[in-house]
Amino acid sequence: MTEVAKKWVYRFGDGQAEGAAEMKNLLGGKGANLAEMSNLGVPVPPGFTVTADVCTSFYDHNETYPEDLSGQVDEAVSFIEEIVGAKFGDNEKPLLVSVRSGARVSMPGMMDTVLNLGLNDDTVVGLAKWSGDERFAYDSYRRFIQMYADVVMGLEHHDFEDILEDYKDTKGYLADTEITADEWKEIIVRYKKCVADNHDDPFPQDVNAQLWGAVDAVFGSWECARAITYRTLHDIPAGWGTAVNIQAMVFGNMGDSSATGVAFTRDPSTGENELYGEFLVNAQGEDVVAGIRTPQNISEDARKKAGSNDPSLEGLMPTTFAELTGIFDKLEAHYRDMQDLEFTIQDGKLWMLQTRAGKRATTAAIKIAVDMANEGLITKQEAVLRVEPASLDQLLHPTLDPKAERTVLATGLPASPGAACGEVVFSSDEAERLKAIGHEVILVRTETSPEDIHGMHAANGILTSRGGMTSHAAVVARGMGTSCVSGAGEVRIDYQKQIFTAGDQVIAKGDVITIDGSSGEVMKGEVATIKPKLSEDFNMLMSWADEARHLRVRTNADTPADARTAIEFGAEGIGLCRTEHMFFEADRIQAVREMILADSEEDRRTALDKILPMQRGDFIELFEIMGELPVTIRLLDPPLHEFLPHSDKEITGVAEAMGVDVEKVRSRVNDLHEFNPMLGHRGVRLAVTYPEIAEMQARAIFEAATEVARKNGKAPIPEVMVPLIATKAELDMVADRIVAVAEEVQAESGVKLEYQVGTMVELPRACLTADKIAERAEFFSFGTNDLTQTTFGISRDDSARFIGEYTSRGILEVDPFVSLDQEGVGQLIETAVAKGRSTRAGMKMGICGEHGGDPASVEFCHRVGLDYVSCSPFRVPIARLAAGQAAVTKKG
């Protein structure tokens, strides 16, 4: 065999290591940091890491290990034995180890740990002798049995707790510390019997079987339901796998000169630069987090602040405390980030068990980043990288008070963040009516449609039982900054009875519910919320992001309110103004319907003439708010049937209101029915067949620009966007009309206008022929919602039924409607960018789909050289930060 054997195992300890911090992908976060700490000379118990490649190989090969793994593990065990001077399975001086998982990113609570491994009926005797503490030895053994039985053998943790509690009750003990060594021996017998009774195999006495059992359990837990759920929620690919860390045990429970604790180098809730941590004397790590004994503060300052009488570590062991804070400073300086550490003091000797970047609340993340930059520890650009852009969302919306109690009725998709509370209503008209008389309402619908806009505006929150993250309800709600839970499948609406059910709960119209658009939860009654407040640190960080970024950030805004909110959040223009929403207002929908019901172009023009002044008014207001910032206006996009009523009752109502025959309305509704409206008679296809609609809109835009120019002395530069282009010829036809209208308006007014005519690139064919389309289009705006729909052949409104299965099974790593599919859709965008600019050098390009507010997608947009992203107003800060990060990362 000439093949070089693959290295599956990396050792660390004794001031050196085979790994290093930057090998996180292979060794996991924990393993890489253990290696790094060893290299730094920080005291770390010796050990080794079985790489994440083993995990991947394990699942690729039908859950079997590489042949040469076991030899490498044996050698690494010997390495530990040598340093510690103890032997694994030895009856005299047994080596005990911990086995822990360690994935590339921290997945708290998801993966399992086994401590004290290596103990059995014989080695425990050796441990008792060697440590000189029989009670400690048998306590450790019973802890091991309990943990191993739970984590590796799958038995119930509480069965063991019950045995212990029963025993203590018999003896009249309150605390575990009252149990003697001999009593632990009795408990161990009962524990082993419990294992034998509840499992095919007895508790293993072979220490190697123990070790491999634990390793199996770690790898096995990578695919347990909890881990899969966590990965889905946090977009972690299944293919990353986890590493396993096997490390010599050190004991914080070897008497009063021993202790164990956890610490953060700064406060993870507030970000204050204060040591934050807890410890327990004579305890193992699990005791600190278990909550049975109350942990003590590490520093005197913290103790005093907390008003605690329990002594601090600083008070109890001042030298060790000094060594510890020295190590904290060293590690924070080395990693240049706030650290989350675990340590154990064994008989006065300090051991560091773990260091990693500490998880922190968003507010803390911002403060720490800004502070560290001000301290000179990191650069401003690094500070920009330290805050997860998506996490800003929680700062911008009211959130549930975490302390408030809640009764969850159902869980849907977290479609638009923020918490909202109100009376349940089942129709948009009702929502509007109740809002007008001072009620707070939650609009509950199977799905919303453009006809619900007024009700959505009136509602505090929106709940739908159907539809995904990019359903109508979700998209519009995010645009409005209204919280929304969509696709809550457990919610069954009965419009007839004006109730909805969720499981066995029945909620009637007028009942109060609370929805949390950040978690997807639907709750009974009112749950208290907290109002957001943006800090100085937030503004500082955003200014640094702005300095760094190249991408401009625009907003998708259809209304003056949207536009104002977006400007407050720092939007630099409107990237998408959807004109159809303007058509639904009560005073215009009638004229719109007259237009649709018209039998001739002439009648259509008459109806359009009524809409023109209102539409012009919309644009005047938008232009005035946006000042000199660019405004992209998309021509009418949806199929005309969206503007017509559908139920018999509504049809009759409309016919009466308009004074036309019911049959005529019904027949037109039938004529316009489409099998697949998403792929139907919409977008530019409307402008081709009814050019008078596009002409009216163009006229409204140019007349508005003219009026603003007259008023302010400076004309806005509108960007007229033609949607759904598949071929250059259709753009030519419509662009000719727009240009003709612009010339007419200029001739009429004598005011010279600048404007651009461009297109929304949202079909694969437009990407593939972008070189031709760019001959006419002056700008491209990628409509990544529709582009994703067509590239995947998936309707976002219908995807809810299967997309969950796709992400949970790992067929899709992430919902492509949430984060841009860079491999497929991204390939088309790259093609379009290259082809478009090959025709028109430096052509202005941006995206205006929902992806404009998704950090990973923003990074992609930066990478492929777009000029801007456009997103809903509440996502503008996220996009600004993400764009800053993309620029910093690319440069760095």
Add this chain to the structure above:
Amino acid sequence: MTEVAKKWVYRFGDGQAEGAAEMKNLLGGKGANLAEMSNLGVPVPPGFTVTADVCTSFYDHNETYPEDLSGQVDEAVSFIEEIVGAKFGDNEKPLLVSVRSGARVSMPGMMDTVLNLGLNDDTVVGLAKWSGDERFAYDSYRRFIQMYADVVMGLEHHDFEDILEDYKDTKGYLADTEITADEWKEIIVRYKKCVADNHDDPFPQDVNAQLWGAVDAVFGSWECARAITYRTLHDIPAGWGTAVNIQAMVFGNMGDSSATGVAFTRDPSTGENELYGEFLVNAQGEDVVAGIRTPQNISEDARKKAGSNDPSLEGLMPTTFAELTGIFDKLEAHYRDMQDLEFTIQDGKLWMLQTRAGKRATTAAIKIAVDMANEGLITKQEAVLRVEPASLDQLLHPTLDPKAERTVLATGLPASPGAACGEVVFSSDEAERLKAIGHEVILVRTETSPEDIHGMHAANGILTSRGGMTSHAAVVARGMGTSCVSGAGEVRIDYQKQIFTAGDQVIAKGDVITIDGSSGEVMKGEVATIKPKLSEDFNMLMSWADEARHLRVRTNADTPADARTAIEFGAEGIGLCRTEHMFFEADRIQAVREMILADSEEDRRTALDKILPMQRGDFIELFEIMGELPVTIRLLDPPLHEFLPHSDKEITGVAEAMGVDVEKVRSRVNDLHEFNPMLGHRGVRLAVTYPEIAEMQARAIFEAATEVARKNGKAPIPEVMVPLIATKAELDMVADRIVAVAEEVQAESGVKLEYQVGTMVELPRACLTADKIAERAEFFSFGTNDLTQTTFGISRDDSARFIGEYTSRGILEVDPFVSLDQEGVGQLIETAVAKGRSTRAGMKMGICGEHGGDPASVEFCHRVGLDYVSCSPFRVPIARLAAGQAAVTKKG
């Protein structure tokens, strides 16, 4: 100016020419052939051609001409003047010219011609003197005024006819020949008055104004409604433009030594190698086609055959006849094709006015091609190129007797060729019932759905008022070879009253109608039809095509009947067996519905167990018919709601039949409703969420293969095709299941099977990531229907509302559902072929969309290196011929 002036004008005449036959795109067919004839020494009146580039430039520049055109035209006029020895506009010896259009391909009747141009009140006097025939001169002048007024000035032809008829009535004349020169002068006065009365300008006396007016009219007529319609019908791009030919007039009406005629070198109806033509003595060309005088036969043979007493040209002018037939032979030998010629004899001198490849009936085209190859005039490969593949369609289906009278009620799309006649029925059940008791029926529906399959099978023909060329009705009908007219918008169906109306006609259930799926016409009553018969020549030509082609031709076949028809037409395998159609048969739909209504996987499996034996039976029959030919079976594709009823009545019926609660059925129907079913929960997405369905189908396939292997000693090699793949991961998941089932079946039976698992490439994302998908897929079959839908973002079922406008306006050159969009969709296919084969060298690839039977698309498939095309059975011969042509053309 260093620019070289562009050449807009090409001269010919006097045994030489600036152009040649191969310059058709620039000079048009007529112009190129006039040049070619000149070069061949055939006597052609001198003239020149204004190129098609001028037409394009004219429309590109707001209907203005290139600056340097007029100078070039003046010089060319001088060139004619010199050869003829006459001067344009000269009062002594005036040059007269004809002005004719000439596009790249012949567009008979679409473009306009002006003869005798150059005559005015002065030059007519010169012509009278010079020709020595005053009557001829004034007759020519009045003809010119009449034609010019009609064609150039847009006056009504019949106004002039009326003047002439009135005049003759007054004089008591029956024939024009009775009118004298002076009388023509009077008529001319009246003609000119008619012009002045009906037009802003008088009849032009300036010969140059006449010339440019005529040129304007030719170019203008390129965009007239008739021309646009013709181009749309014949897929001719608007961008080709037309050339204009200006040529010295020769006169067949200068007395009895003059004549004019048209001829084909072989019979254009039958293909027999016999001269076929007609002429008139003392006449102009228009008289031959006008039908006022009955033309005479050219040859004595033809005269005898026709039993005519009118002398033949051979009899009247034997020398000229000999010269003429000599020229015919020369031209047919030169062009190596049957020629359609126009000639004029002026005072005994023969002039050839035009030659071009003669249009011919399909039967004739086949016979001429085979004969010419047998004569050694062309090669077999050239013969293969001589027949338009699409035209074979009319040979394979019954056609309307062209002599039969008809009352057209409405016209829809020619969705599936052939004529059919029967009683109108409005439901599939009724169609089946009536068919069973011996009625012939036409199924009339707004649109069909998979539930109509049994009715479509029972019907002679299908008529729908909605849907395009690739609607459900159209696709299924073509597959069955049943004639179909789809999307007949004028047809309004009232299911309640069991009638349909078309205009003011009302057709009730039971009334007989005839539909022509080749023309789209819907006719009242029974119209006689003719049965097809395939000739020896047809079989010979197909065998030559088969010798030439590289592409295999498979068929799309879902039923044994389809498969047998396809084999008769020469199919070499099944490229697409759609299994869903099998689910609709009465004995299975119940089990299918049980499966859909099941609440658990277990109940679903119970229902599937009932379907398994039937499905296995389907495949056994197909495998037996196909023998060793490959069979590609596609797993279930449509969304499940297609199998459920939708109206209240049907829902109740199904619930009763199944013994389940009506509300349960209704609720499931509602749950499964989709906004865009085309982009919904279908294809592989069903197999991901309900893997048990795919497993049942795989089991049926493999068990069927096993049984056929046992029976025949040889196992078929099934190709299992997973539809609608967007990512490799979803194929992996389903392919794993299929492989597992194959292994189970082999283990159970002990029979070893060969099989392949591949995928239908029908989404842009699959094309873009074909390299990855090919890691798992063993073959690709391009589903170009869905790929076209997603690439364009157009639903074929909804496209009817705008696609007509797109093709008539020239935005799309051709409906992309009829002929593959090579620029966009084709680009994706090329990408997928290259990427797929980069992973899996020589990977088998084909297409199975409707495009597999479209000649241009077949040519594309050959060019990009596909292995086969698959099309509906009746299109197999078309695909064979098209594939042969592609191979010959590419090699040539």
